Amino acid sequence: MPRVHYLNATYGIRSWLLTTDHKRIALLYLAVVTFFFTLGGIFAAMIRIHLLTPEGALVSPETYNKLFTMHGVAMVFFFLIPSIPAILGNFLIPMMIGAKDVAFPKLNLMSWYIYVLGGCFVLYSFFTGGLDTGWTFYTPLSSIYSNSAVTPAVIGIFINGFSSILTGVNFVVTIHTMRAPGMTWFRLPLFVWSHYATSLIFILGTPVIAITLLLCGVERIFHFGFFNPAMGGDPILFQHLFWFYSHPAVYIMILPAMGVISEIIPTFARRPIFGYSFIAASSIGIAVIGFLVWAHHMFVTGQATYSALAFSFLSYLVAIPSAVKVFNWTATLYKGSISYDTPMLYALGFIGLFTIGGLTGLFLACLGLDIHIHDTYFVIAHFHYIMVGGAIMGYLGGLHFWWPKITGRLYPEFLARIAAIVLFLGFNLTFFPQFILGYLGMPRRYHNYPPEFQVLNVLSSAGASILAIGYLLPMIYFVWSMRYGQVAGPNPWPATGLEWRTASPPPTENFEHTPVVDWETYDFVNRPDLGLATKPAPHLAPSHEDD
Amino acid sequence: MHRTGDLFGQYQTLEQQKDSATLGMWLFLVTEVLFFGGMFLTYTINRSTYPIAFAWGSNTLDITLGTVNTAVLILSSLTMAMAVWSAQTDKKRLVTGFLIATLILGCVFLGIKFVEYSQKYEHHLIPGHNFDLSYHTEGPEGAAKLQEAFRQDPGLTAHTQLYVSLYFAMTGLHALHMIVGAGLVFWLILQSMKGRFSRSYNTPVEIIGLYWHFVDIVWIFLYPLLYLIDRHLK
Numbered sequence: 001m002p003r004v005h006y007l008n009a010t011y012g013i014r015s016w017l018l019t020t021d022h023k024r025i026a027l028l029y030l031a032v033v034t035f036f037f038t039l040g041g042i043f044a045a046m047i048r049i050h051l052l053t054p055e056g057a058l059v060s061p062e063t064y065n066k067l068f069t070m071h072g073v074a075m076v077f078f079f080l081i082p083s084i085p086a087i088l089g090n091f092l093i094p095m096m097i098g099a100k101d102v103a104f105p106k107l108n109l110m111s112w113y114i115y116v117l118g119g120c121f122v123l124y125s126f127f128t129g130g131l132d133t134g135w136t137f138y139t140p141l142s143s144i145y146s147n148s149a150v151t152p153a154v155i156g157i158f159i160n161g162f163s164s165i166l167t168g169v170n171f172v173v174t175i176h177t178m179r180a181p182g183m184t185w186f187r188l189p190l191f192v193w194s195h196y197a198t199s200l201i202f203i204l205g206t207p208v209i210a211i212t213l214l215l216c217g218v219e220r221i222f223h224f225g226f227f228n229p230a231m232g233g234d235p236i237l238f239q240h241l242f243w244f245y246s247h248p249a250v251y252i253m254i255l256p257a258m259g260v261i262s263e264i265i266p267t268f269a270r271r272p273i274f275g276y277s278f279i280a281a282s283s284i285g286i287a288v289i290g291f292l293v294w295a296h297h298m299f300v301t302g303q304a305t306y307s308a309l310a311f312s313f314l315s316y317l318v319a320i321p322s323a324v325k326v327f328n329w330t331a332t333l334y335k336g337s338i339s340y341d342t343p344m345l346y347a348l349g350f351i352g353l354f355t356i357g358g359l360t361g362l363f364l365a366c367l368g369l370d371i372h373i374h375d376t377y378f379v380i381a382h383f384h385y386i387m388v389g390g391a392i393m394g395y396l397g398g399l400h401f402w403w404p405k406i407t408g409r410l411y412p413e414f415l416a417r418i419a420a421i422v423l424f425l426g427f428n429l430t431f432f433p434q435f436i437l438g439y440l441g442m443p444r445r446y447h448n449y450p451p452e453f454q455v456l457n458v459l460s461s462a463g464a465s466i467l468a469i470g471y472l473l474p475m476i477y478f479v480w481s482m483r484y485g486q487v488a489g490p491n492p493w494p495a496t497g498l499e500w501r502t503a504s505p506p507p508t509e510n511f512e513h514t515p516v517v518d519w520e521t522y523d524f525v526n527r528p529d530l531g532l533a534t535k536p537a538p539h540l541a542p543s544h545e546d547d
Numbered sequence: 548m549h550r551t552g553d554l555f556g557q558y559q560t561l562e563q564q565k566d567s568a569t570l571g572m573w574l575f576l577v578t579e580v581l582f583f584g585g586m587f588l589t590y591t592i593n594r595s596t597y598p599i600a601f602a603w604g605s606n607t608l609d610i611t612l613g614t615v616n617t618a619v620l621i622l623s624s625l626t627m628a629m630a631v632w633s634a635q636t637d638k639k640r641l642v643t644g645f646l647i648a649t650l651i652l653g654c655v656f657l658g659i660k661f662v663e664y665s666q667k668y669e670h671h672l673i674p675g676h677n678f679d680l681s682y683h684t685e686g687p688e689g690a691a692k693l694q695e696a697f698r699q700d701p702g703l704t705a706h707t708q709l710y711v712s713l714y715f716a717m718t719g720l721h722a723l724h725m726i727v728g729a730g731l732v733f734w735l736i737l738q739s740m741k742g743r744f745s746r747s748y749n750t751p752v753e754i755i756g757l758y759w760h761f762v763d764i765v766w767i768f769l770y771p772l773l774y775l776i777d778r779h780l781k
Contacts, residue, residue, distance in 0.1 A: 101557035103567040169574045177567040178557070207578045211585035215716065224674055224712035226589055231705045232600075237592060241585050514559070 001408045001487050005505040020105035021508055026091035027406070028112050032119060033083050034475070039126075040074035043067050045468060048430075048461040054451045064447035065132035066148065072135025074126075077157050078119055080391055081249060084256035085202075086115070086167060088398045089195045091406060093171060095499035095506065096189050098180025098515040103173040107166050115163040121156030125149040134445060136246070139227035139238040143219040154217040161210040164252075168202025171195055180498070182517035186277065189497050189521055193280040194259030197287035201248045201255075204291065209245035212238065236301055243294035251290040253387055254354075255283055257394025258325055261347045264401055265329050267495040268344035269336025270532070272522040275328040282321035289318050299370045308367055315365035322358050326351060341493070342416040346397025349424045353389025357382060360435065375445075378438025381431045389427055396423070396474060403478065404492050408505040409485030415477050423470030429463025494530040496522050501529070553748040565750050572754035576761045579724075583765055586720070590713050590772060597706040599699045602777035604710030607672055607682060609663055613774040616659045617766065623652035624763045630735075631756045634749035642752065643739045646732055649759065653729045660722050667711070674708040674715075714773055721769060724762045731755045 006023045016024060047067050050058040059067065090108065094101050102108050125131050129149035133142040142150050175188070175196050215226050216238065225231025227238040266273045273279065295303060295311040329351055338344070360382040364370050373379065404410050433456040438444075442453050449457065491500040502511050519526060549556045558564040594601045630645035671679035680703065684693045697703050735755055738744065744752050 099557065103557065104571060105557055107571075165575075165578050169571055169578070172574055173567050173571045176570055177563055203574055203578050204581055207582035208585050211582050214720075215586070215589065218712075218716060222674065222712075224716070225705065225709050226712065226716075232593075232597060232702055232709050234592065234596075237589060241588070 002503040002505070002507065004507065005408065005503060006508045007407075007505050009508045018109075020101070020109055022090050022094050022102050022105065022108055023406075023506065023508075023510075025108050025112055026087050029082060029086040029090065029115070032112075032116060033079055033087060036074050036078035036119065037083075037471075040071050040079055041468065041471065043071035043074065045464065047071060048464040050447065051449070051457045052461050054449050054454055056447045059447075061447040062132065063130075065134075065445070066130035068445060069131045069134050070126050073122060073131060073153065073157070075387075076135055076249070076253075077160055078115075078122065080253040080387055081164060082115060082167075083253075083391070083395050084260065084398060085171070085195060085198055085252070086111075086163075088260065088395075088402060089171065089191075089198075089256060090167075092402065092499055093174060093192055093195060094178065095502070095510050096192050096497055097175065097178060097183050098498050098511065098517065099174065099178035100509050100511075100514075102170050103178055104170050108170055111163045111166040111170070114166070115160055118156045118158075118160030118163065121152045121159060123156075125151075125153035125156065128152075136242060137213065137216060137238075138242075139216060139219070139235045140229065143216050143227055151217055151220055154213045154220070158210050158213045158217070161206045161213075164202045164206045165210075168199035168206070171199040172203065175199075180515050180517055183498075184517075186280070187517055187519075187521045188280075189259075190262035190273065190276070190279050190283070191256075191259035191497075194255045194262070194283045197283040198252050198255045200284075200287050201252050201290065205245040205248040205252075208241060209249075212241040212245070236298070236303075239298050239301065240295065243297045244291075247294040247297065248287070248290045250383070250386065251286050253391040254394075255286060257350065257391045257398075258283065260394040260398035260401070261329060261350050262325075263495070263497065264343045264347040264397055265332050266522045266524075267401075267493050268341055268347070269333050269338050270524055271332055271336040272520075272524065273328065274331035274334075275324075276522070278324050279328050282324040285321035286318060289314060289321070293318060293365075296365055296370075299367060300374050312365050312367050316362060319358065319362055322354075326355055326358075340417070342411070342413060342420055343397045343401035345417060345420040345424075346393050346400065349420065350390060350393040350397065353385050353393060353424075353427070357385030357389055360385065373438055375443055376438035377434040377442045377444055380444050381434035381438060384431045384434070388431070393423075396420075399474070399478075401493075401495075402499075403481070404488030405499060405504050405506070407482050407485070408488055408503075409481050410488045410492060411474075411481045411485060412477050415473065419470055419473035419477075422466060422473065426463050426466030426468075426470050430460050430467050431463070433457070433459045433463075491530070494532065496524060496527060496530065561747070568750045568754050569757075572757050576757065579761060579765075583717075583720070586713070586717050587768070587772075590717065593706075593709055593713065594772075594776075597700065597702075597709065598777070599696055600703050600706030601710045603680070603696055603703065604707045604714065605774060605777055607667075607670065607707075607711070608714070608774050609666060610774055610778070612659050612663050613770060616656050617770045619652050619656050619659070620763050620766050623649050623656070624760055626652060627732075627756050627759045631749070631752050634739075634744040634752045635746060637746045639739070639742050639744065642744055643736060646736045646739055646752075650729060650732045650736065653725055653732065657722060657725055657729070660718065664715075667715075672711055674712045678704065678708050678711075680704060680707060717769055717773065721762065721765055724765070728755075728759050728762050731758065 006021055016028065019025060046058060047064070050056050050064055050067070056064065090102070131150060131153045132148040133146050133150060137150070137154065175192060218224055219226055219228065225233040227233045227235050229235060262273060262279055293311055293315045295307065296315045299308055360378070364373065364379060364382060400411060400416060437453055437456050440453070442449055488504050490502065490504050494500065498515055498517065501515065524530065524532060554561055554564060558567070626645045626648040630642050630649060633641035633645055667673060670682040671677050672682060680693060684690055700706060732755065735752060738751065
């Protein structure tokens, strides 16, 4: 380990709370994001316990409404959206492009404080009456009828939005202006490309949810009528504005995870990624098309048939760039020298689960079928395959992959592999039965269900308990490894990115000298510094068949 | 990150620093466009659904004050642009002068806005229990007009409240941006009095100038949408 690095360069609580170092800010985010993840997880556990019996085992119907709402709000706005960008993105983007820091370090710290402030408002709402509108805040329930603490929650999410916006601005500017000499656009790691796409959604989408929730809050406080049909307002307008952000927000959650997977796969297959430019372009493609599909959440609101058709078609279109990624990752694995280290297990799990989640998304984009499975557990299972199976698998995979860089120490490999497998099994047991439940007609957000659905619900709840163990294990051994883990060295895997060419943990300035990049990204062959065998693998050697 | 002169530690050159700040401000303005965009959409949909009520609502506004305010704001954009120009051409005293002029004009705008708001209060045009359409309808002619409007749109009271709600939300959010802008200009004045801005370093003046112009442009859209459209119907 280096003697002085970013973690011990300065001491004391002030040096953390007033830091402008992107790596320390990433760790500040890690702490708060983990808190909200745990909170959301506890709500989820209570939901699954409650659904063990048909009549509901644990709480009153009103409390059940609050549980699934607060689970959604904590997980979506305070865990999934900031998780990978604000933690891994913050930590890695400047290092990956060879910069000393992000373009606006103070703004970066301010984003964290805004996030915490928004979080405080939401916690205030949770613990002074709760929130029962569903995480979607549909009007006029949220603006007029709900008796729960909607106003502070809406204010909290409004404030939190500016954290996303400022992070997005910071990332885009950083990627544009802070690249090291030789780090051209097409030498950027795909992680950076996917964060560029994510930032575009932050910039273009988040302000819309901000104004929408502001109008909702204003309506609640001053009794304005924007979304109130009794006053001539339009509740469907709220849904349009809400989903204009909240559908792209799904891509905010999944794109960074895709970036993580694009880093892990070549590293543990020892092959350059297949179709670099296609993966990079597909990130941008997902971000762009993602803005044009929002009304597929509203097929049953009575919208015009032709507009529904257009939105259905556009939703199918998103499958193309998503599939490009899946095929390219698979092609990268082909004839690679694969090792099954923990990050790779998460990456492989991601590919499978994301594929299931993506394909069931096509079921939902289908106009006829959606009428049948709309607002059922099929939808719940679908988006949990994307968000838990996709985004959280990517997040945990990335956390394991870069943990040695963040702390300078390795996590216990064997335990971590067990945890990855437990997570995968627990996840599938939790959510696969929900596809069947939904297809059979069990609606979402109900506190009870007919007795014939009990077996599948019990299976799902049993899976959730296994899933919980899968989450607890990394929390424990990550903390353990900070003190007792094996010292990692600068590049333990080895991987090709710039971030692996500096010490672990890195110095505050990231690099001793500004790096000059004169190699292509993901090139394992012309990189003697990686310490791999100098002779290229047979399939990478130039072909002599035509001689 | 340590700062060397005007150069912050994360950057290599002053040019890179300036490019970053400018790009950052433009991106932020893009987010602002979408932020206001949600309300403009709400306005557009409601205006096309309830044209009578919205015309009625437009006519409750004080067009003189609105027009004067538009002129004040455009003038402040001019003084802001002059402040940027003065900084770029090393005229340090002029920078401070034009910034002070900008701040004063901004405050005049907010003052007039306050007068307008309080008029709405006096005329019972605040959405809620005491909302009353009878303002501007004195005499038998006015009452007939109101009756005719009610015949065309029986929900006139509710729908005009929708207009007034949008008026308050849109101009309120705009005023909030003006207050933030005034704070930023005040900070610029303090910096400028220390002689911080020159030909080689004037990024803060420039990007806060961008913000100021953006807030003005929002008003340039708000003014016709809220004050002018359908005014002749009266």
